[in-house]
Amino acid sequence: MTLPDTIVATRRRRRRGSSFAKAVLRFIVTAATTFLGLLAVTFFIGRVVPIDPALAIVGDRAPAHVVERVREQLGLNLPLYQQFWIYLKQAVTGDFGTSVLTTNPVMADIARVFPATIELATVGTIIGALIGVPLGVLAAVKRGSIADQIVRIIGLIGYSVPIFWLGLLSLLLFYARLNWVAYPGRIDIVYEYTFTPVTGFFLLDAIWQGQWEVVWDLFRHIILPGALLGYFSLAYISRMTRSFMLNELSQEYVVAARAKGLSETRIIWFHALRNAAVPLVTVIALSYAGLLEGSVLTETIFSWPGLGLYITNSLQNADMNAVLGGTIAIGVVFVSINLLSDLLYRTLDPRTRR
Amino acid sequence: MSNGSFGPLLTVDDLRVTFPTRTGEVQAVRGVSFTLGKERLGIVGESGSGKSQTGRAIMGLTPGHAKITAKTLAFRGRDLLGMPARERRDLRGKQVAMILQDPKYSLNPVMPIGRQIVETLKTHEKISSSEAKKRALAMLEAVQIRDPERVFSLYPHEVSGGMGQRVMIAMMLICGPELLIADEPTSALDVTVQLEVLDILDKLVSERGMGLIFISHDLRLVSSFCDRVLVMYAGRVVEELASADLSKAQHPYTRGLLNCLPTIGSDRHPLPVLDRKPEWAL
Amino acid sequence: MSHQSTSMGETLKPYSRAWLLSDRPTSRNQARLGRAYIIWRRFAENRLALIGLGIILALLVVAALADVLAPHNPVQGDLMNARLLPPGTPSYLLGTDDQGRDILSRLIHGSRLTLFVVVLVAVIAAPIGLIVGTVSGYAGGWVDAVLMRITDIFLAFPKLVLALALVAALGPGIENAILAIAVTSWPPYARIARAETLTFRNSEFISAVKLMGASPFRIVLRHVMPLCMSSLIVRVTLDMAGIILTAAGLGFLGLGAQPPLPEWGAMIASGRRFILDQWWVAAMPGFAILVVSLGFNLLGDGLRDALDPKEAGQ
Numbered sequence: 001m002t003l004p005d006t007i008v009a010t011r012r013r014r015r016r017g018s019s020f021a022k023a024v025l026r027f028i029v030t031a032a033t034t035f036l037g038l039l040a041v042t043f044f045i046g047r048v049v050p051i052d053p054a055l056a057i058v059g060d061r062a063p064a065h066v067v068e069r070v071r072e073q074l075g076l077n078l079p080l081y082q083q084f085w086i087y088l089k090q091a092v093t094g095d096f097g098t099s100v101l102t103t104n105p106v107m108a109d110i111a112r113v114f115p116a117t118i119e120l121a122t123v124g125t126i127i128g129a130l131i132g133v134p135l136g137v138l139a140a141v142k143r144g145s146i147a148d149q150i151v152r153i154i155g156l157i158g159y160s161v162p163i164f165w166l167g168l169l170s171l172l173l174f175y176a177r178l179n180w181v182a183y184p185g186r187i188d189i190v191y192e193y194t195f196t197p198v199t200g201f202f203l204l205d206a207i208w209q210g211q212w213e214v215v216w217d218l219f220r221h222i223i224l225p226g227a228l229l230g231y232f233s234l235a236y237i238s239r240m241t242r243s244f245m246l247n248e249l250s251q252e253y254v255v256a257a258r259a260k261g262l263s264e265t266r267i268i269w270f271h272a273l274r275n276a277a278v279p280l281v282t283v284i285a286l287s288y289a290g291l292l293e294g295s296v297l298t299e300t301i302f303s304w305p306g307l308g309l310y311i312t313n314s315l316q317n318a319d320m321n322a323v324l325g326g327t328i329a330i331g332v333v334f335v336s337i338n339l340l341s342d343l344l345y346r347t348l349d350p351r352t353r354r
Numbered sequence: 355m356s357n358g359s360f361g362p363l364l365t366v367d368d369l370r371v372t373f374p375t376r377t378g379e380v381q382a383v384r385g386v387s388f389t390l391g392k393e394r395l396g397i398v399g400e401s402g403s404g405k406s407q408t409g410r411a412i413m414g415l416t417p418g419h420a421k422i423t424a425k426t427l428a429f430r431g432r433d434l435l436g437m438p439a440r441e442r443r444d445l446r447g448k449q450v451a452m453i454l455q456d457p458k459y460s461l462n463p464v465m466p467i468g469r470q471i472v473e474t475l476k477t478h479e480k481i482s483s484s485e486a487k488k489r490a491l492a493m494l495e496a497v498q499i500r501d502p503e504r505v506f507s508l509y510p511h512e513v514s515g516g517m518g519q520r521v522m523i524a525m526m527l528i529c530g531p532e533l534l535i536a537d538e539p540t541s542a543l544d545v546t547v548q549l550e551v552l553d554i555l556d557k558l559v560s561e562r563g564m565g566l567i568f569i570s571h572d573l574r575l576v577s578s579f580c581d582r583v584l585v586m587y588a589g590r591v592v593e594e595l596a597s598a599d600l601s602k603a604q605h606p607y608t609r610g611l612l613n614c615l616p617t618i619g620s621d622r623h624p625l626p627v628l629d630r631k632p633e634w635a636l
Numbered sequence: 637m638s639h640q641s642t643s644m645g646e647t648l649k650p651y652s653r654a655w656l657l658s659d660r661p662t663s664r665n666q667a668r669l670g671r672a673y674i675i676w677r678r679f680a681e682n683r684l685a686l687i688g689l690g691i692i693l694a695l696l697v698v699a700a701l702a703d704v705l706a707p708h709n710p711v712q713g714d715l716m717n718a719r720l721l722p723p724g725t726p727s728y729l730l731g732t733d734d735q736g737r738d739i740l741s742r743l744i745h746g747s748r749l750t751l752f753v754v755v756l757v758a759v760i761a762a763p764i765g766l767i768v769g770t771v772s773g774y775a776g777g778w779v780d781a782v783l784m785r786i787t788d789i790f791l792a793f794p795k796l797v798l799a800l801a802l803v804a805a806l807g808p809g810i811e812n813a814i815l816a817i818a819v820t821s822w823p824p825y826a827r828i829a830r831a832e833t834l835t836f837r838n839s840e841f842i843s844a845v846k847l848m849g850a851s852p853f854r855i856v857l858r859h860v861m862p863l864c865m866s867s868l869i870v871r872v873t874l875d876m877a878g879i880i881l882t883a884a885g886l887g888f889l890g891l892g893a894q895p896p897l898p899e900w901g902a903m904i905a906s907g908r909r910f911i912l913d914q915w916w917v918a919a920m921p922g923f924a925i926l927v928v929s930l931g932f933n934l935l936g937d938g939l940r941d942a943l944d945p946k947e948a949g950q
Contacts, residue, residue, distance in 0.1 A: 030788075037789030041798070045805045153684075156937075160877050160929035162884050165904050165922030168911050176912050252459035258415050259454070260474045260525065261447030271462050278464065293794035297885050311797070312889055315804050327801040335792045350464055350509040 023346075031339055036088075038331045043087050046324045048080070096325035101317045106325035109310060114329065115200030116186060117299070117306030120229065121291040123203075123222055127230025128237050128291075129284050133273075135234070136241025140249060141268055151238055158235025163294055167228055167301035174224055182220040184303035191217055225302040229294055233287040240283045244276035251275075278349045285341035289334045363533055363565040364390040364412065367426035371407045371416060382407040382420075384589035390533070394559065394566040396576030396597070398611070399586035400628075405569045408586070409535045412567070413452050414442050429533065448478040451526040452535040453555075456542035457518025461510035461525075468506030471525045478529045493524040497554050516547035520554060527558060533565045541570070552579065573600075573611045585611070588635035607634055678942040685938020691931025699747040706741035711896040713737030720914045731916045733907065739920050742898035746921065749899045750928060753814055753883045754876050760818035762872050765825020770860045772826065773833025774852065784830070790823040796882055803891040810893040813886045817879055828871055832864040866943050874936035877929035884925050900925050 075083050090096070096106040139151035174180045182188065187195070187202060195214045197205045203222070206214040248254065249272050257267045292307075299308035307326055314322035371383040383404040388395065399405040410416050412427070414434065427434045429450060434442065454460035462470055471490040475481055481489070487506070494502035497520040510518055519539065526534070539555065540548040556579070559566050570576050576583055577597040585593040585608045593605040603609055606629065613626045648655040650666075657674070661667035679685055698705060707727065713719075713736030723731040723739075730739040772783040802816035803809075836842060837860075845855055886892035887901025895902065900921040907918030 033785055034789055034792050037786070038793070041789070041793070042801065045801050156930060156933050157926070160881075160933050161926045162881055162888075162901070162904070162922055164885065164888050165918065165925065168904070168908060168918055169915075169922070172911050172915055252454055252456065253462045255410075255415055256452075256454055256460040256522070256525075257462070259413055259446055259452040261443050261445070261477050262473070263443065271465070274464050275462070289794070293796050296796060296800065297888070300889070311800065315800065315889065315891070318804075320804065323801055323804050327797050330794055330797050331792070334794050338792060348464075351511045 027339065027343070031335070034335050034339075035332065038328065038335065039088060039091050040084070042324045042328050042331075043084055045327075046320060047076075047083060047087070091328065096328065097321035099314065099322040099325075100319045101314055101322060106321050109322065110307065110325055110329045112200070113305060113307050113310045116202075116304060117292060117295050117308060119201050119203060120222065120225055120295055120299070120304060120306060121288060123226035124229025124291045124294075125233055125284065125288045127227055128233030128287060131230070132234035132237030133241050133280070136238040137245050137268060137273060139238065139242040140245035143246065148242075151242070155235040155239045158231055163228065163232060164297045164301050166231075167225070167298055170224055170228060171301065181224045182217065184301070186218070186221055186305055187214070188217045188221075225298050225304055229291045229298055232294055233284075233291055236287050236290070237280075237283060241276065241280060244279055245272055248272040248275045278345060281344050281348055282341045285337050285344065289337040292330050292333055361431060362389040362391050363430060365426050365428045365431075366390075366408075366412065367424060369408065369411060369424040369427060370422070371404070371411050372421040372423075373417075374419060374421070381589055383411065386584075386586070386589075386591055388584060388591070388594065390565050390567065392563055392565050393582065394568060394580040396568045396570065396580035396583040397586060398570060398573050398576050398583055400571060402588075403586040404589040405586045406537055409452065409537050409567060409569050413446060413450060413535060415452070444478070447474050447526070447531070448529045449531050450533045450535070451529075451531040452537060453519075453522055453526055453539045455538040457510065457515060457522050458542070460522060461518060463510055466507050466509055467513070467521050471506075471521070471528055474525055474528050489528065490524070493528045494521070496527075496558065497521070497524045498550075499524075514547075515543050516551055519543060519547075519551050523551075523555060523558070527562070530562065531564065533567070534559065535567045535569070537569045538571070539568075540575075541572075573608075587630075590635070592634060605634075606631070675942050679938050682938045682941060684934050685941070688931045688934025688936075688938060691927060692935055695747055695751065695928055695931065698744055699751050702744050702748055706738075706744040708738035708741040710737065710742045710745040710898045720910065720917065722914070723916050723920075730920050731914075733903070733917045734910060734914075739903075739917065742903060743900070743921060743924050746898040746900045746903065746924070747928075749810065749893055749897060750880060750883075750925075753810070753817070754879050754932075756814045757818045757821060757879050757883075758872050758876070760814070761822040762825055762868060764818075765822040765827075766829050766861060766864060766868060768822070769826040769829025769831075770833050770856050770864060773830040774837055774856050774860055776837075780830075783826070787823045787826045790820070791827075793820065795820045795878075796885060799882060799886060800889070800891065803886060808891045808894060810897070810899065813883055813892040816886070817882050820882075821875060821879065824871060824875070825868060828867050829861075829864045832867055833860050836860075836863060870936060870940045870943060873932060873939055876932035876936070880925060880929045880932070 071077055075086055078086075094107045096110075098104065099106050099109055102109055135151045135154070139148040142148050171184065175183055191214050195202075195206065195209075195211060198208075199205055202218050203215065206212075206218055245268075249268075251272075253275075254267060254272060257271050262271075295304070295306060296308035296311060298304065299306045300312045303309065307329060311323055311326040311330075314320075314326065366389070367387045369383055369386045370381060373380045373382060386404070386408050397405045397408060407416065411422050412429075412434070416422055422435065424435060429445065434445075461467070468487065468490055471493060472483075472486045475486045475489060491502040491506060494505055499505050499517065499520055505513065505517070505521070510521070513521065519542075523539075536555065540551050543551060552575075558564075566580070568576055568580050573583070573585075577600050580597055582594070582596055583600070584591050585595075585603075585605065587607050593603060593608045595603060595608075600612065603612060610626070610628045614628065648658060651669075655666065656670045658666070658670065661670055679689075707729075713732065715736045718728065718732045718736040718738075720734055721728050721732040723729065725731060728738050728740070730743070732738055733742070768783055768787065772780045772787075798820050799813070799816040802819060803812050806812040806815065842855065842859060845859055850858075883892055884899075884901030884904070887899045888905045890902070890905060893899030893902055895906070903921035904918045907914070907916075907921070910917050
């Protein structure tokens with residue numbers, strides 16, 4: 001459960017400092033050090049932890065001179081800090097080496113599979129927010145009631161269930177038994193020839209091209225993994241919504257709104273929720289980042305051709321370049337969303353706006 | 355302004371507000387009775403005396419888990435406790451309004467000031483947006499805000515406390531209520547601003563012929579502002595007197611409160627301490 | 637009168653309710669027990685928390701008595717007669733897997749692995765977080781800035797992905813999985829310990845200890861750390877579920893415990909092939925994971941509410 005901590009962290013950063021320039025400077029410093037740290041950790045994992053990366057590539061039966069040549073090619077004979085410098089320079093230019101499995105540059109592979117993951121995580125977040133926010137509001141308004149308890153238990157189960165297991169069972173039920181959804185994958189083989197995606201976001205492309213049959217097929221493919229990821233973000237979003245709403249509903253402006261004669265509906269959904277929305281946006285952004293991570297296991301179950309499946313496939317084949325490249329890609333997006341949500345918070349709250 | 359019905363504006367008889375807690379019930383208000391016409395009534399008491407809960411019970415703003423009972427709680431002869439929630443809500447903001455203590459917390463921080471005032475109007479009257487804005491600007495002017503157009507589009511955090519409280523007054527009075535409950539309306543403000551805000555309140559209350567319940571812990575302020583004063587202690591009214599007769603107060607608690615006020619030229623040593631006898635709370 | 641007897645202290649029967657709830661304890665022991673009793677009462681009011689406690693106690697008992705409780709050998713099955721039997725088969729309550737092994741027995745033995753993982757991760761990660769956090773909070777200045785920057789960097793990492801990459805580099809296996817999870821779980825503990833440390837860093841009693849000549853090392857170790865414990869325990873309990881899920885995820889991907897160990901995540905992976913016809917092979921271990929992590933979550937929620945009534949219900 002990393003997400004709440006990140007919120008604490010961003011809040012801590014938020015409280016200090018007032019001037020805009022300072023905030024921008026701190027934003028840049030935070031972003032730079034975090035990305036640097038990210039690369040340092042992956043460098044450490046890729047170059048330092050394995051006893052000999054060269055051996056990992058050529059295998060331990062290779063003749064000594066081959067190993068030596070690979071070592072030189074990799075720059076392993078240089079001191080660590082020089083290796084790190086080279087690694088940094090390559091990473092900044094988007095060079096993460098070549099994938100052993102696909103023989104493509106890792107960066108090209110990532111660019112190809114990432115849209116699928118983004119699409120899935122977006123659908124998941126939309127489902128999670130659309131259901132999670134109302135549930136959280138309901139739980140807060142009816143605090144202590146049966147409805148509150150049910151929302152709480154739904155959330156707790158979301159925090160406790162292994163996503164890959166739930167994925168398997170839901171496939172069993174909705175695909176194999178009920179046949180409501182399509183088989184694992186992203187698109188039916190039939191359409192792979194008639195449909196040419198442009199952006200990589202299949203749903204958008206199909207809608208744009210007006211191919212409604214394809215849209216329907218895509219929907220039947222994405223709905224189950226999307227709903228599954230949606231459940232996870234729902235668990236988190238509803239819990240945080242409840243807590244924010246409880247806080248807002250105890251504020252004096254709510255009493256004032258009642259004194260004005262406003263209806264409870266308007267007070268809850270317009271006044272209180274509009275105030276709770278300020279921190280909620282951060283929560284939803286963070287849960288989006290969390291789904292990128294959750295996609296690793298979900299994509300494996302649903303054969304979803306995204307970054308998660310790419311990483312796990314590379315793992316099975318000991319393709320370290322691809323694994324680390326994927327890790328960095330997810331890390332970079334994760335950190336970026338984290339940082340952006342902080343900026344978003346500022347624009348939503350008139351008190352911090354300029 | 356009066357719509358023809360005479361008799362008291364507000365009748366309160368044996369009002370009780372009870373909060374259930376883990377250790378049993380706590381009575382915050384224990385049998386408060388009074389009637390109010392088009393006059394200014396002050397309610398004075400220390401914190402926890404039940405004065406704010408009395409005001410909120412009249413408004414219908416008591417938290418949901420509390421229990422309210424009264425022999426009579428009537429506004430213009432209409433039973434407040436028996437009426438449907440919907441009707442009660444329509445009353446709020448339109449005929450009965452309330453000013454809260456601190457504008458820093460009682461105005462919605464993420465909504466521009468103008469929209470908050472217009473919202474009261476639109477809740478109670480069928481009115482076009484441009485008309486509503488015009489009325490809101492006029493109201494802002496009535497609470498002596500010099501640049502209404504500018505303030506209209508500001509957010510609450512962008513105005514000072516005194517200005518915020520004026521906005522609060524504007525927001526609550528825009529529909530022309532007949533009864534106003536002011537719950538410590540100046541306690542959160544700077545002393546210099548207090549007088550300005552009181553002045554505005556004073557003028558609006560006389561001009562519009564409203565009934566006023568002024569809740570405060572400040573006996574002197576209340577007695578100078580109101581016609582009549584109720585002194586509350588531990589959920590009961592211990593004394594009721596006209597402001598002019600303050601010096602004739604009988605109850606030892608009121609006398610104690612009065613003694614706490616410094617007067618020029620008298621010796622203040624030792625400082626008097628408020629006596630609280632348990633039997634007063636019986 | 638009751639007041640008097642309380643103040644006398646010795647008139648109360650030791651270990652009675654009144655003795656525990658006395659507001660004038662006569663010994664340190666009584667005060668400590670009294671406080672524990674009050675926390676327990678708050679905790680016990682919460683039915684869900686009691687269910688959580690029950691689940692965890694059951695897990696401990698099952699793990700301790702696995703050899704006695706398990707009806708069959710968890711790693712060696714009956715390939716001849718007992719392959720993929722459905723639940724409810726006589727002597728195979730939850731059915732058998734593709735190697736003819738009794739799923740119930742594997743689950744019972746798997747509870748040991750689950751406990752092994754969570755306990756080891758907690759034992760490694762919590763002290764690291766505690767040390768980083770207390771030192772950072774107590775020292776302040778650039779030490780604080782650097783340590784917290786590092787903590788933030790680790791916090792910014794997606795946990796599971798980092799653990800994946802680490803195990804990929806270290807090689808699969810349950811010990812490496814534990815190490816990887818521990819590396820990714822300490823930052824929140826550091827944050828909590830630092831926040832707690834900051835709240836009493838400048839308090840009177842720390843100044844008093846300082847005046848008595850205690851070294852910073854001693855202050856942090858003997859006075860600061862113990863005070864961070866309760867919030868840390870709550871947090872670790874709440875994290876247990878996440879640790880179990882991550883470990884199961886690694887096991888599912890074949891990076892955690894290796895066959896034939898009855899690790900629950902790996903069991904799901906091996907049941908995946910039969911999901912359409914023999915659903916129970918994958919369903920049972922997943923259900924076990926759900927119940928145990930739910931237990932930890934309920935327990936952690938209850939503990940937080942009992943230890944910190946301010947936040948109760950929020």
